Amino acid sequence: MSTHQPPMPQAPGAPDRQAAPGGSYPGYTSPIPVVRTHLGHALASEWTKIRSVRSTIWTLSVFVFLVVGIGLLVGALVSAHASESSLSGTNPLSFGFFGVLVGTMCVITLGVLTTASEYGTGMIRTTMTACPSRGRVLAAKAIVFFAVAFVVSLVSVGFVAMVQSSMLSGSGVESPSGADWFKATVGVSLYIALLGLLALLVGSMIRHSAGGITIMIGLVLAPLVLALFMATESLHSVRDFLFEYSFPSQLSVFYDNTLSGSGPQGWDPLWIMLGLTAAAGVGAYALLRNRDV
């Protein structure tokens, strides 16, 4: 650093410095074969990424623990305390709702982390350097995450549904039809995975883990909590709308136990969620394409 120090080793070590600028473009050819990359490569990469961090393992373990644990607990409580008459006409699958509702928090967290943590760590710059096609990266993340979330949900929700229905089968509940089963397992899992995907896209737009998780949890819970306190008659219609279209009550539609009789029915929540996620996807892609990383 000092200027008065003994002369530094001068040596601009450039034997060929004059030759270099003149050369045309000799270039260098790598012996490693060049492959034209496509979405499949990005999917493999994202799969490696999602399975190789502990947050994935932890959030999904907690999700399974909550869904299965709460599901079995509710099933045991109901079968222990219920009389024949009180359960008549009840869909036994509907008791899976509680565990799933709590478990969505984990899926939301994982969804946000999948994208936002890359921004938090700076990994996104490495990723985008390795794959300048930003849309491909986002698509790969979305597909891999959706598949993981769907499979894990389906397994745990399906397991809980089977156990609960067998626990309660002797206590006068109606036996659910095939369509009921399909809705309460595949339908619910699709809904949860889509909710997680929405969180992933929000994470990509917000680019901040804590911010993204907060927004998503607020989005899920706030409408319902707000509606609970809207006692005034003049806010009646607003309250009903919030009740019917809040995420938890839409989720409960899959179990046929809504807060009110009106509002979305059957598979409606899934289409609503699909539309929301698609809109978020367009927004996330547009932002990702144009923003500086």
Add this chain to the structure above:
Amino acid sequence: MIEAVGLTKRYGDKTAVYNLSFQVRPGSVTGFLGPNGSGKSTTMRMILGLDNPTSGQVTIGGHPYRRLPNAPRQVGALLDAKAVHGGRSARNHLLSLAQLSGIPARRVDEVLGVVGLQDVAKKRSKGFSLGMGQRLGIAAALLGDPQVLLFDEPVNGLDPEGILWVRNLMKALAAEGRTVFVSSHLMSEMALTADHLIVIGRGQLLADMSVTDFISANSADFARVRTPDTEPQLREKLGAALTGAGGHVLPEQDGALRVTGLPLPRISDLAHEAGVRLWELSPHQASLEEAYMRMTQGAVDYRSTSDQKAGLQQPLPPGAEPPVPVPGQGQPGWYAPPPPQQGGQPFAMPAGGPGAPAGPYGGAPAGAYGAPGAPAGPGAPAVNPYAQPAPQAPAAPPAPATAPAATPDASSPAADTNQPEDAR
């Protein structure tokens, strides 16, 4: 080949890079220099398509990065060592990148071996030291065996062995015909590694030339003259004679004189005429660091604003002289920060005693950061905030202020003789 044409980047009303045009050619190591905040990293990010230029464009092999076919196989980059998810192991990190780029997985183990991380490949990168992080980043850059390589501060945090390794690696990569573009703050490192230099300051191009051209164009060559330490008056006499003959004389802190503008034989003649014996008369060729300091400081002077010196130098008070070297001020140099050993002790005001609040830059002399008028007692505090505590301290205990003016023992540099007098 990297080619930038009129590259400009604005963040709001702040212009990070302005109208930058340069070419980085294959077959040589091109150094990318500039002070902190001069736009080096922004330029690197624009080359990689991470940031979009406000105007102008930069291409690699004729294509903008985001439209480059097989980009990861043509370009490898180390942008910052910690651009890694800390929870992922080194191997999985590289594996995900390899898969993304369509590179066979066995290549991952190869590059891990190249950078010497094979033993910690399964460890999470969160626990890596800065040097290990750099190695991981370099591994990622080498993964695609690309023909264009960008490294942003690659030797940060590396041990001497690692620095040597990086230096040789850069040269070897360039020798294979690849384009190697390296930014660094370490001038001595650049002098050893780079063949060609691109220097920017405040986002604008200052120089684009070979290292030797750069040094001679920004020449800071001088002659070092040393008179007998035992007779300070000879030094003054010679200084006056040389200045009279049109030379430029600047005292160094160890008592030597730095002379520019006069050839060595002429200095000798002048000394002889003045009857001054010389203990040393040596040519000193400027280092890259000195040439760089001159150049960037000059560039900053072109654009005087209230925050000039870009964090390198204290703003001058109104009316203060620009830092023109003035003989007899004990200034170490006019284009480099003071060496660390100057801090405090020999030059600090003696008054403060052991509890001296004198800052890291000691008392009034203030080194290169202060204006040359510094030693003029009252002028000093205004010039250098670091020096402020010092003049106040003697005010409180006036008695010791004079006593420890146990002034220059023989070994003390001659330049210092007047310092204690200034103190009180």
